[in-house]
Amino acid sequence: MNSNLSPVVSRFAPSPTGRMHLGNIFTALMSWLAARSSGGKWILRIEDLDPQRSRPQYARQIEDDLLWLGLDWDEGGVDGSGPHAPYCQSGRHHLYEAALEALTAAGFTYPCFCTKADINASQAPHASDGRVIYPGTCRPAPGKAITGSGRIPAVRLKVEGSVEFDDAVFGHRIVDLGAEWGDFVLRRADGAWAYQLAVVVDDAQMGLTHVVRGSDLLGSCAPQLYLCRLLGFPEPHYIHLPLICNSSGIRLSKRDQALGMEQLRQHFTPRQIIGLLARLGGLVADRTECAASELVELFDVNKIPRDYTIRLNML
Numbered sequence: 572m573n574s575n576l577s578p579v580v581s582r583f584a585p586s587p588t589g590r591m592h593l594g595n596i597f598t599a600l601m602s603w604l605a606a607r608s609s610g611g612k613w614i615l616r617i618e619d620l621d622p623q624r625s626r627p628q629y630a631r632q633i634e635d636d637l638l639w640l641g642l643d644w645d646e647g648g649v650d651g652s653g654p655h656a657p658y659c660q661s662g663r664h665h666l667y668e669a670a671l672e673a674l675t676a677a678g679f680t681y682p683c684f685c686t687k688a689d690i691n692a693s694q695a696p697h698a699s700d701g702r703v704i705y706p707g708t709c710r711p712a713p714g715k716a717i718t719g720s721g722r723i724p725a726v727r728l729k730v731e732g733s734v735e736f737d738d739a740v741f742g743h744r745i746v747d748l749g750a751e752w753g754d755f756v757l758r759r760a761d762g763a764w765a766y767q768l769a770v771v772v773d774d775a776q777m778g779l780t781h782v783v784r785g786s787d788l789l790g791s792c793a794p795q796l797y798l799c800r801l802l803g804f805p806e807p808h809y810i811h812l813p814l815i816c817n818s819s820g821i822r823l824s825k826r827d828q829a830l831g832m833e834q835l836r837q838h839f840t841p842r843q844i845i846g847l848l849a850r851l852g853g854l855v856a857d858r859t860e861c862a863a864s865e866l867v868e869l870f871d872v873n874k875i876p877r878d879y880t881i882r883l884n885m886l
């Protein structure tokens with residue numbers, strides 16, 4: 572344990588929509604090491620906000636796979652014991668509701684009656700990656716009348732200005748929130764909670780000091796920090812990790828069976844898999860076999876490669 576570090580409380584927050592792959596395990600390992608190397612705590616949060624795609628059996632399988640790899644958690648999981656229970660987002664709607672009420676009471680939100688088709692048809696501006704940015708059709712303004720047309724509205728956040736933050740791997744960032752996000756949705760018209768709100772509420776309520784996750788979510792830091800600041804929550808530190816790609820340079824997905832847990836468990840031992848991930852994470856120089864617990868002393872965020880992706884040529 573590195574006694575110079577203050578204890579890190581980090582989490583692994585899988586969506587139970589399939590079996591994990593090597594990329595998910597890499598995130599879990601690095602997040603676990605950040606906690607264990609500082610004498611902190613590791614929380615397992617099940618992000619099952621999407622009822623269509625989430626399955627409890629996947630969540631149980633994720634738990635079984637993590638334990639097989641030697642990654643144990645201090646709080647959370649499907650049956651969620653711990654001071655911040657429940658640890659499945661499906662049981663935490665009351666907390667998201669309270670945050671939304673606070674934002675609404677402070678005048679930061681507004682109802683939005685636009686459909687997806689309305690927004691697509693509206694010549695809306697685009698973010699740098701081509702996403703359509705909401706043009707502000709329903710945003711209240713003096714003298715502007717909005718007709719509800721009998722539809723249940725979504726709730727949007729009014730967004731102004733830019734957000735600055737530091738990521739431990741990818742460095743200093745300044746994001747123009749208006750240009751990159753616009754007024755984003757907090758609760759959809761069908762009542763579903765937006766990932767951005769749920770994550771911010773959960774990370775704060777669970778006392779997270781560090782968010783360790785894949786670089787695919789680096790772009791979500793700005794809206795999340797913005798919400799955090801409006802809600803007066805403490806800001807977490809961010810450690811974003813390179814994404815593991817297959818030999819063709821394509822990011823692994825849950826559909827990539829070859830590097831999914833089922834295949835990995837059939838062909839490799841936990842020590843072989845952890846050893847490979849330790850090398851990809853820059854913790855060891857050569858191919859080796861080791862247990863996760865043997866890496867605790869070696870973990871150092873500065874060793875993580877500063878690349879958005881790591882191409883995996885072979886196991």
Ligand code: GLU
Pocket residue numbers: 584585586618770783784788
């Ligand atoms: N649930 C998200 C995922 O499985 C992770 C969210 C996060 O780490 O903030 O990709």
